[in-house]
Amino acid sequence: MTTKKLLTAFLFLLFFCENTKAQTYEKKIDSLILTGFGNQNEPGGAFMVSKNGKTIYRKAFGKANLELDANMTPDHVFQIGSMTKQFTAVTILMLEQQGKLNVGDPISKYIKDYPSGDKITIHHLLTHTSGIKDFTKMKTLSTIAQKEMKPEMMVDFFKNEPVDFAPGEKFDYNNSGYVVLGYIIELVSGQTYEDFIKKNIFEKAGMSHSYYATDRQLIPKRAYGYHRKDHGFVNKTVISFSVPFSSGSLMSTVDDMLKWQQALNRNILLNTAETKKAFQKYKLNSGEEFTYGYGWHLKDINGTPDREHGGSIFGFKSMGVYIPSEDIYVIGFSNCDCHSPTEITRNIAKITLQSVKK
Template identity: 80%
Template sequence: MKSYFKITFLLIVILSTKTFAQTFEAKIDSLIQTEFNEKHGPGGVFLIAKDGKPIYQKAFGKANVELDVDLTSESVFQIGSMTKQFTAVAVLMLEEQGKLNVNDSIAKYIADYPAGDKITIHHLLTHTSGIKDFTKMKTLRDIAQKEMTPKMMVDFFKNEPVDFSPGEKFDYNNSGYVVLGYIIELVSGETYEDFIKKHIFEKAGMSQSYYATDRQVISKRAYGYHKKEHGFVNKTVISFSVPFSSGSLMSSVGDMLKWQNALNKNLLLNAESTKKAFSKYKLNNGEEFTYGYGWHIKELNGTPSREHGGSVFGFKSMGVYIPSEDIYVVGFSNCDCHSPTQITRDIADLALKKYKK
């Protein structure tokens, strides 16, 4: 009789656990489908990981609308400004090698940069440099489809009037990260593309990550779309040499988990450098702001989080990491009509409630 009750109890526990898991999964599905609900249009891919392992991976919609090809959890997306994480880590890797210091002025590397003696690498990393963001310049359309070298890109905006003195305020800025990419090339003697591939992608085992290209055949590529009144259209074509190190990388959700795990295991940076990336910093007046090096340092309902999104023609991306619980959530969209930003944060909140100790 005892064994009967024991077996019955175990069955109840197993079924309850299974039901709870199904309920959690159903909640996530429902949340995503409020935005990603067009079966025959572009969609998105989402991943939730706990303790470095996926607990949820699903794809919604089409990778290619014309060919009626479904997205999968292995689809490769342009990640836009999530690229900045990789640029920041590359800078810190070079600092560890003694090839630069984040407190160096950029004049040390780009001698003719206007007022470059007052702008530091730290200012560029934290969006506090005050230099003009090239994405806000009307003349951007003149170069959007041209093949630009990093020097040409820096020359494009360097003589624009500054918005404020270095360190005076935080103002999200793509130009700063383009300058960082140029400095990475000058200091390392490698192209930005080669540096990221060799020292980050290969080291972390990120075999589905690339410097973006429309020419190379990329396995499982997701194609980008815009939505117009009459329906979906293919994304606007730009030269990836323009966003460069501020927004020109491609990846899959699985590879982004490998990236997060590599950071957690100090595979790419030592603990001291990693702490620099994830610290909050202060303006000249002592006011603290919520950006480290390549990540927004925020909170999710009172729990510290690290976040960053991205947006580039035809694509949007978002990643949220909760260090205390080792929860990572990443979401990609292949239409800039669908934003994964709030959904990814909401999923992270649900996962936090489920797993918080």
């Protein structure tokens, strides 16, 4: 056999092996997702996996709209819930980079009448160590859930509640802290939170299908949200998005979330020093380290460090996992809060990590 024929045979064999490997990987991911999103006549979800910034898996399952019998596609727009906190945290760091604030500042510097605001810092808010009352746990939340609330009104709603612990004493996931951050962003930047995110993040990162959530504005390719009841599915509970505000009111697509991850990787939004602050672990007053940076949980998958965060808001759930050492990003969205993508997304990341290490 000539050298040319040997080379051709080798390349064909290489292509065949790679193609077979890709098909095996795809089938593994499909079967994993179908364990939770297998009924194609129910609300569904969208999943995407990237490696080195390139999409290697991208599929949708189920229905985007039950009334219209519309199938889900990977292009559909979902509410991302608490994944919003990533954007709020990065916005704070952008303002610090511009010299407009410092994460070590007490919040009394910006909100003069905040109780014990001289002891609570922006850092405490970012890391869920402030001790302030989480408004989502307040029994009176239903009285404002459908009202249009200005950021100051939202802060006033919970600021006089007794604190749960002294600042820095413990880590306790807290939505109120991120609402206060959103209010500070508006005070410092002179822009609404929505405008700042749109102009300084969405537009810079090329996220043309991401929005501050609304039930009034027409959103192209919007996935509708659902709850499951004993008698079947119902449309999601209607709330005012001014209530979750900067703790959970953004919408996006799987493709736009990859652009977000790429913008962070390429320092399009933050310099290296500020980016590092988001992704490092911090310590409590006792010296004990906890596994949360600024807007991300810092965990690991089989010993390999990752950055992850989920979200849950009426009718929707979301989850994102990023493995820095391998540049693997996995994102999962669901348009029913009865289907959680959290464990599925983590397991996809686990399988993907195993496949690249073979």
